[in-house]
Amino acid sequence: MAKTVAFHLQKGGVGKTTISGTLACQSALGGHKTLIVDCDPQGNISSWFLKEPPKYELADVLQGKCYVNDAIVKVPAVDNLYILPTFGIGGTLKLYSETKLAEEPFVLQDLIAEASAGFERIVLDLSPGLGRLERSALIASDEVVSPMISEVFSLDGLEIFIHELVKIRKNMRASVKHNKVIINSYDSRIKQHRDIYAAALKAKNYEVYLIPVDPIFRKCQEAGKAPQGFKIKGRGMKDSTIAAFEKLDKDIWK
Numbered sequence: 001m002a003k004t005v006a007f008h009l010q011k012g013g014v015g016k017t018t019i020s021g022t023l024a025c026q027s028a029l030g031g032h033k034t035l036i037v038d039c040d041p042q043g044n045i046s047s048w049f050l051k052e053p054p055k056y057e058l059a060d061v062l063q064g065k066c067y068v069n070d071a072i073v074k075v076p077a078v079d080n081l082y083i084l085p086t087f088g089i090g091g092t093l094k095l096y097s098e099t100k101l102a103e104e105p106f107v108l109q110d111l112i113a114e115a116s117a118g119f120e121r122i123v124l125d126l127s128p129g130l131g132r133l134e135r136s137a138l139i140a141s142d143e144v145v146s147p148m149i150s151e152v153f154s155l156d157g158l159e160i161f162i163h164e165l166v167k168i169r170k171n172m173r174a175s176v177k178h179n180k181v182i183i184n185s186y187d188s189r190i191k192q193h194r195d196i197y198a199a200a201l202k203a204k205n206y207e208v209y210l211i212p213v214d215p216i217f218r219k220c221q222e223a224g225k226a227p228q229g230f231k232i233k234g235r236g237m238k239d240s241t242i243a244a245f246e247k248l249d250k251d252i253w254k
Protein backbone atom coordinates (compact mmCIF):
# COMPACT_ATOMS: atom_id res chain seq x y z
CA MET A 1 0.00 0.00 0.00
CA ALA A 2 1.30 3.44 -0.93
CA LYS A 3 1.57 6.29 1.55
CA THR A 4 -0.59 9.21 0.37
CA VAL A 5 0.40 12.77 1.15
CA ALA A 6 -1.59 15.90 0.24
CA PHE A 7 -0.19 19.42 0.17
CA HIS A 8 -2.76 21.86 1.32
CA LEU A 9 -3.65 25.20 2.79
CA GLN A 10 -6.83 26.87 1.59
CA LYS A 11 -4.87 29.95 0.50
CA GLY A 12 -3.95 30.40 -3.14
CA GLY A 13 -0.47 30.82 -4.60
CA VAL A 14 1.52 29.57 -1.59
CA GLY A 15 3.43 26.92 -3.55
CA LYS A 16 1.22 23.82 -3.22
CA THR A 17 1.80 22.76 -6.83
CA THR A 18 5.50 23.68 -6.88
CA ILE A 19 6.22 21.80 -3.67
CA SER A 20 4.09 18.74 -4.41
CA GLY A 21 5.58 18.47 -7.92
CA THR A 22 9.16 18.93 -6.75
CA LEU A 23 8.74 16.48 -3.89
CA ALA A 24 7.17 13.91 -6.24
CA CYS A 25 10.21 14.28 -8.54
CA GLN A 26 12.57 13.92 -5.57
CA SER A 27 10.82 10.72 -4.55
CA ALA A 28 10.74 9.28 -8.07
CA LEU A 29 14.38 10.15 -8.79
CA GLY A 30 15.26 8.41 -5.52
CA GLY A 31 13.96 5.19 -7.12
CA HIS A 32 10.45 5.09 -5.61
CA LYS A 33 7.50 4.53 -7.92
CA THR A 34 5.51 7.68 -7.32
CA LEU A 35 2.08 8.85 -8.47
CA ILE A 36 0.84 12.43 -8.63
CA VAL A 37 -2.93 12.82 -8.47
CA ASP A 38 -3.98 16.21 -9.83
CA CYS A 39 -6.97 17.13 -7.67
CA ASP A 40 -6.96 20.76 -8.77
CA PRO A 41 -9.52 21.71 -11.46
CA GLN A 42 -6.94 24.26 -12.73
CA GLY A 43 -4.77 21.29 -13.79
CA ASN A 44 -1.51 23.15 -13.12
CA ILE A 45 0.60 20.16 -12.13
CA SER A 46 -0.63 18.23 -15.19
CA SER A 47 0.34 21.01 -17.58
CA TRP A 48 3.73 21.18 -15.84
CA PHE A 49 4.50 17.49 -16.47
CA LEU A 50 2.52 16.65 -19.62
CA LYS A 51 2.87 18.42 -22.96
CA GLU A 52 -0.35 16.97 -24.40
CA PRO A 53 -3.52 16.04 -22.51
CA PRO A 54 -3.86 12.23 -22.54
CA LYS A 55 -7.08 10.36 -23.34
CA TYR A 56 -8.54 10.25 -19.82
CA GLU A 57 -8.41 12.42 -16.73
CA LEU A 58 -9.20 12.11 -13.02
CA ALA A 59 -12.81 13.22 -13.49
CA ASP A 60 -13.35 10.36 -15.97
CA VAL A 61 -12.31 7.84 -13.33
CA LEU A 62 -14.49 9.50 -10.69
CA GLN A 63 -17.46 9.31 -13.04
CA GLY A 64 -16.84 5.66 -13.87
CA LYS A 65 -16.00 6.39 -17.53
CA CYS A 66 -12.72 4.43 -17.28
CA TYR A 67 -10.64 2.45 -14.78
CA VAL A 68 -8.00 4.21 -12.70
CA ASN A 69 -5.16 2.41 -14.52
CA ASP A 70 -6.51 3.61 -17.89
CA ALA A 71 -6.05 7.22 -16.81
CA ILE A 72 -2.61 7.03 -15.14
CA VAL A 73 0.20 8.05 -17.50
CA LYS A 74 3.99 8.07 -17.16
CA VAL A 75 5.63 11.49 -16.82
CA PRO A 76 8.00 11.48 -19.84
CA ALA A 77 10.70 13.67 -18.27
CA VAL A 78 11.09 11.81 -14.96
CA ASP A 79 11.86 8.11 -14.30
CA ASN A 80 9.46 6.37 -11.87
CA LEU A 81 6.99 9.26 -11.96
CA TYR A 82 3.35 8.84 -13.03
CA ILE A 83 0.38 11.18 -13.04
CA LEU A 84 -3.38 10.90 -12.88
CA PRO A 85 -4.06 14.20 -14.65
CA THR A 86 -6.72 16.89 -14.73
CA PHE A 87 -7.28 19.15 -17.71
CA GLY A 88 -7.88 22.76 -16.76
CA ILE A 89 -9.67 23.47 -20.01
CA GLY A 90 -13.11 21.92 -20.12
CA GLY A 91 -13.64 22.10 -16.37
CA THR A 92 -14.83 18.49 -15.99
CA LEU A 93 -13.41 18.05 -12.47
CA LYS A 94 -14.89 21.36 -11.33
CA LEU A 95 -18.32 20.41 -12.65
CA TYR A 96 -18.12 16.96 -11.07
CA SER A 97 -17.09 18.41 -7.69
CA GLU A 98 -19.95 20.89 -7.77
CA THR A 99 -22.58 18.28 -8.63
CA LYS A 100 -22.02 14.53 -8.15
CA LEU A 101 -19.29 14.65 -5.49
CA ALA A 102 -21.79 15.63 -2.78
CA GLU A 103 -23.45 12.22 -3.14
CA GLU A 104 -20.20 10.29 -3.01
CA PRO A 105 -17.67 12.01 -0.69
CA PHE A 106 -15.53 8.86 -0.36
CA VAL A 107 -15.08 8.29 -4.10
CA LEU A 108 -11.56 9.76 -4.11
CA GLN A 109 -10.61 7.63 -1.12
CA ASP A 110 -11.74 4.51 -3.01
CA LEU A 111 -9.84 5.61 -6.12
CA ILE A 112 -6.61 6.17 -4.14
CA ALA A 113 -7.02 2.78 -2.46
CA GLU A 114 -7.30 1.16 -5.90
CA ALA A 115 -4.29 3.05 -7.33
CA SER A 116 -2.29 2.38 -4.20
CA ALA A 117 -1.46 -1.21 -5.10
CA GLY A 118 0.78 -0.13 -7.99
CA PHE A 119 2.77 2.61 -6.21
CA GLU A 120 5.00 3.20 -3.22
CA ARG A 121 4.11 6.86 -2.79
CA ILE A 122 1.19 9.06 -3.84
CA VAL A 123 1.25 12.87 -3.85
CA LEU A 124 -1.95 14.92 -4.11
CA ASP A 125 -1.94 18.48 -5.44
CA LEU A 126 -5.04 20.34 -4.26
CA SER A 127 -6.72 23.55 -5.35
CA PRO A 128 -7.03 26.53 -3.00
CA GLY A 129 -10.17 26.54 -0.85
CA LEU A 130 -11.72 24.02 1.48
CA GLY A 131 -14.77 22.79 -0.38
CA ARG A 132 -16.06 19.30 -1.12
CA LEU A 133 -13.24 18.37 -3.44
CA GLU A 134 -10.48 19.37 -1.03
CA ARG A 135 -12.26 17.62 1.86
CA SER A 136 -12.61 14.44 -0.17
CA ALA A 137 -8.91 14.58 -1.02
CA LEU A 138 -7.95 15.19 2.61
CA ILE A 139 -9.87 12.18 3.88
CA ALA A 140 -8.19 10.09 1.18
CA SER A 141 -4.73 11.07 2.52
CA ASP A 142 -2.56 9.62 5.26
CA GLU A 143 -0.96 12.99 5.85
CA VAL A 144 -1.43 16.62 4.82
CA VAL A 145 1.48 19.06 4.74
CA SER A 146 0.72 22.78 4.68
CA PRO A 147 2.74 25.16 2.53
CA MET A 148 2.50 28.85 3.40
CA ILE A 149 4.35 32.06 2.61
CA SER A 150 5.78 34.65 4.98
CA GLU A 151 2.64 36.74 5.43
CA VAL A 152 0.47 37.32 8.47
CA PHE A 153 -2.55 36.17 6.44
CA SER A 154 -0.86 32.82 5.84
CA LEU A 155 -0.50 32.32 9.60
CA ASP A 156 -4.21 33.14 9.99
CA GLY A 157 -4.90 30.70 7.17
CA LEU A 158 -2.96 27.99 8.96
CA GLU A 159 -4.96 28.51 12.15
CA ILE A 160 -8.23 28.28 10.19
CA PHE A 161 -7.01 25.14 8.42
CA ILE A 162 -6.04 23.43 11.68
CA HIS A 163 -9.49 24.27 13.10
CA GLU A 164 -11.31 22.96 10.00
CA LEU A 165 -9.22 19.79 9.95
CA VAL A 166 -10.44 18.91 13.44
CA LYS A 167 -14.03 19.07 12.13
CA ILE A 168 -13.19 17.11 8.96
CA ARG A 169 -11.56 14.33 11.01
CA LYS A 170 -14.59 14.13 13.30
CA ASN A 171 -17.35 14.41 10.68
CA MET A 172 -15.72 12.20 8.07
CA ARG A 173 -14.22 9.63 10.51
CA ALA A 174 -10.81 10.44 9.04
CA SER A 175 -7.40 10.24 10.68
CA VAL A 176 -5.27 12.37 8.35
CA LYS A 177 -2.05 13.45 10.11
CA HIS A 178 -1.00 17.12 10.09
CA ASN A 179 2.25 18.09 11.80
CA LYS A 180 4.36 19.72 9.07
CA VAL A 181 4.30 23.29 7.82
CA ILE A 182 6.48 24.59 4.99
CA ILE A 183 7.32 28.28 4.75
CA ASN A 184 7.87 28.73 1.04
CA SER A 185 9.82 31.48 -0.75
CA TYR A 186 11.64 32.19 2.51
CA ASP A 187 14.34 34.86 2.57
CA SER A 188 16.21 35.14 5.87
CA ARG A 189 17.39 38.68 4.97
CA ILE A 190 13.81 39.93 5.33
CA LYS A 191 12.70 40.70 8.88
CA GLN A 192 9.05 39.87 8.24
CA HIS A 193 10.08 36.41 7.02
CA ARG A 194 12.14 35.82 10.16
CA ASP A 195 9.21 37.01 12.31
CA ILE A 196 6.73 34.68 10.59
CA TYR A 197 9.19 31.80 10.97
CA ALA A 198 9.53 32.55 14.69
CA ALA A 199 5.73 32.70 15.04
CA ALA A 200 5.28 29.41 13.15
CA LEU A 201 7.84 27.71 15.41
CA LYS A 202 5.54 28.45 18.37
CA ALA A 203 2.81 26.17 16.92
CA LYS A 204 2.84 23.21 19.30
CA ASN A 205 3.53 19.76 17.80
CA TYR A 206 4.42 21.16 14.35
CA GLU A 207 7.67 20.82 12.45
CA VAL A 208 8.50 23.87 10.32
CA TYR A 209 10.44 23.57 7.05
CA LEU A 210 11.90 26.40 4.94
CA ILE A 211 12.11 26.56 1.14
CA PRO A 212 14.01 29.52 -0.31
CA VAL A 213 13.01 31.71 -3.23
CA ASP A 214 14.47 29.96 -6.25
CA PRO A 215 13.95 31.05 -9.88
CA ILE A 216 14.51 27.46 -11.01
CA PHE A 217 10.88 26.59 -10.21
CA ARG A 218 9.29 28.97 -12.68
CA LYS A 219 11.79 28.01 -15.38
CA CYS A 220 11.42 24.25 -15.03
CA GLN A 221 7.62 24.59 -14.93
CA GLU A 222 7.78 26.47 -18.24
CA ALA A 223 10.06 23.79 -19.67
CA GLY A 224 7.97 20.86 -18.38
CA LYS A 225 10.91 19.40 -16.44
CA ALA A 226 11.83 18.29 -12.93
CA PRO A 227 13.71 21.02 -10.99
CA GLN A 228 16.33 18.43 -9.99
CA GLY A 229 19.08 18.53 -12.59
CA PHE A 230 17.48 21.38 -14.54
CA LYS A 231 19.80 24.28 -15.40
CA ILE A 232 19.34 27.86 -16.57
CA LYS A 233 22.53 29.41 -17.96
CA GLY A 234 24.54 26.72 -16.19
CA ARG A 235 22.81 27.28 -12.83
CA GLY A 236 20.62 24.63 -11.21
CA MET A 237 18.65 24.50 -7.99
CA LYS A 238 20.19 26.46 -5.12
CA ASP A 239 22.07 24.28 -2.62
CA SER A 240 19.60 25.38 0.06
CA THR A 241 16.66 24.29 -2.14
CA ILE A 242 18.27 20.89 -2.73
CA ALA A 243 18.89 20.48 1.01
CA ALA A 244 15.29 21.49 1.82
CA PHE A 245 13.80 18.86 -0.52
CA GLU A 246 16.20 16.15 0.61
CA LYS A 247 15.08 16.75 4.19
CA LEU A 248 11.39 16.87 3.27
CA ASP A 249 11.71 13.67 1.24
CA LYS A 250 13.41 11.93 4.16
CA ASP A 251 10.91 13.12 6.78
CA ILE A 252 7.64 12.83 4.85
CA TRP A 253 8.02 9.25 3.69
CA LYS A 254 9.58 7.72 6.80
Ligand SMILES: Nc1ncnc2c1ncn2[C@@H]1O[C@H](COP(=O)(O)OP(=O)(O)OP(=O)(O)O)[C@@H](O)[C@H]1O
Binds near residue numbers: 126214215
Ligand atom coordinates in the same frame (compact mmCIF):
# COMPACT_ATOMS: atom_id res chain seq x y z
N1 LIG B 1 10.22 28.84 -3.65
C1 LIG B 1 9.83 29.49 -4.76
N2 LIG B 1 10.68 30.36 -5.37
C2 LIG B 1 10.31 31.04 -6.49
N3 LIG B 1 9.10 30.91 -7.09
C3 LIG B 1 8.21 30.06 -6.53
C4 LIG B 1 8.53 29.31 -5.34
N4 LIG B 1 7.46 28.55 -5.03
C5 LIG B 1 6.52 28.81 -5.97
N5 LIG B 1 6.97 29.70 -6.87
C6 LIG B 1 6.21 30.27 -8.03
O1 LIG B 1 5.05 30.90 -7.50
C7 LIG B 1 3.93 30.68 -8.32
C8 LIG B 1 2.80 30.06 -7.48
O2 LIG B 1 3.20 28.79 -7.04
P1 LIG B 1 2.23 27.53 -7.10
O3 LIG B 1 1.47 27.50 -8.38
O4 LIG B 1 3.03 26.34 -6.74
O5 LIG B 1 1.22 27.89 -5.92
P2 LIG B 1 -0.14 27.15 -5.54
O6 LIG B 1 -0.31 27.24 -4.07
O7 LIG B 1 -0.16 25.80 -6.13
O8 LIG B 1 -1.22 28.06 -6.30
P3 LIG B 1 -2.80 27.73 -6.43
O9 LIG B 1 -3.39 28.09 -5.12
O10 LIG B 1 -3.27 28.61 -7.57
O11 LIG B 1 -2.93 26.28 -6.76
C9 LIG B 1 4.42 29.80 -9.48
O12 LIG B 1 4.68 30.61 -10.58
C10 LIG B 1 5.73 29.17 -8.96
O13 LIG B 1 6.66 28.94 -9.99
Ligand SMILES: [Mg+2]
Binds near residue numbers: 016126
Ligand atom coordinates in the same frame (compact mmCIF):
# COMPACT_ATOMS: atom_id res chain seq x y z
MG1 LIG C 1 -1.58 24.89 -7.37
